[in-house]
Amino acid sequence: MAVRIDTVDFNIANEIKKLTANRSDIGAIVTFTGTVRGATKSGPLASMTLEHYPGMTERELSTIELEAKKRWPLTECAIVHRVGTLLPGENIVLVITASTHRHAAFEAAEFLMDYLKTRAPFWKKETLRDGTAAWVDAREVDETAIARWQTT
Amino acid sequence: MAVRIIYFAWVREKIGRPEESIELPAHVRTVADLISYLKSCGAEYQNAFQRDDLVRVAVDQIHVKPTTEIVDAREVAFFPPVTGG
Numbered sequence: 001m002a003v004r005i006d007t008v009d010f011n012i013a014n015e016i017k018k019l020t021a022n023r024s025d026i027g028a029i030v031t032f033t034g035t036v037r038g039a040t041k042s043g044p045l046a047s048m049t050l051e052h053y054p055g056m057t058e059r060e061l062s063t064i065e066l067e068a069k070k071r072w073p074l075t076e077c078a079i080v081h082r083v084g085t086l087l088p089g090e091n092i093v094l095v096i097t098a099s100t101h102r103h104a105a106f107e108a109a110e111f112l113m114d115y116l117k118t119r120a121p122f123w124k125k126e127t128l129r130d131g132t133a134a135w136v137d138a139r140e141v142d143e144t145a146i147a148r149w150q151t152t
Numbered sequence: 153m154a155v156r157i158i159y160f161a162w163v164r165e166k167i168g169r170p171e172e173s174i175e176l177p178a179h180v181r182t183v184a185d186l187i188s189y190l191k192s193c194g195a196e197y198q199n200a201f202q203r204d205d206l207v208r209v210a211v212d213q214i215h216v217k218p219t220t221e222i223v224d225a226r227e228v229a230f231f232p233p234v235t236g237g
Contacts, residue, residue: 034237050236051160051161052236053158053160053210053213053231055213056210056213056214056229059213059214081236092237093236093237116236117234117235117237118234119215120234120236120237121160121210121229121231121236122234122235122236122237123160123161123231123234123235123236124235124236125161135162135232135235137233138232138233138234138235139235
């Protein structure tokens with residue numbers, strides 16, 4: 001298990017290597033990467049700035065990982081989340097799950113992202129090309145996405 | 153008892169500072185009490201907590217509800233609903 005907050009970009013291949021080094025008990029690796037969209041409802045994006053709550057972020061992400069490991073037979077998992085100012089197309093978040101079989105890895109990756117989006121203390125501010133800036137509103141669909149994990 | 157209060161995102165911008173240490177009056181026992189108290193401390197707090205249903209709170213870095221007691225808290229954070237990922 002690993003959680004990292006970083007201002008610099010991550011390399012997905014390197015992150016996978018860190019999880020799989022010297023082990024042969026993994027049969028499936030799933031990665032999810034979230035990236036900055038260039039288009040917003042209000043117009044084209046110049047940049048996105050992410051802030052977080054140092055300390056609480058790591059604590060929440062570790063709790064989310066522990067919960068995933070309780071629910072699925074994961075051999076490993078990792079979350080990398082960037083903060084600071086990012087440009088359209090840049091990476092924001094990486095989730096990696098590894099298991100002996102694919103179903104656990106797929107499901108756990110979705111679970112980790114759904115929980116991260118509703119629990120981890122990150123906030124996005126969008127700056128548009130016209131110079132206006134606004135905080136991104138939380139989406140109700142993210143709350144709906146998390147609900148399915150609570151009923152099963 | 154002094155408690156460290158931290159603000160994030162637009163809550164921070166509306167209050168105009170990232171954090172502060174506040175001596176809590178004896179009648180402030182819960183998160184909701186603290187919000188009412190802060191609202192009485194100035195226009196910036198009234199502005200930030202105008203729609204207090206939009207403000208989330210963590211006590212000692214754990215998500216909590218407005219009814220949570222803060223008598224022994226070291227750190228209380230106020231922020232908008234999270235938008236990471």
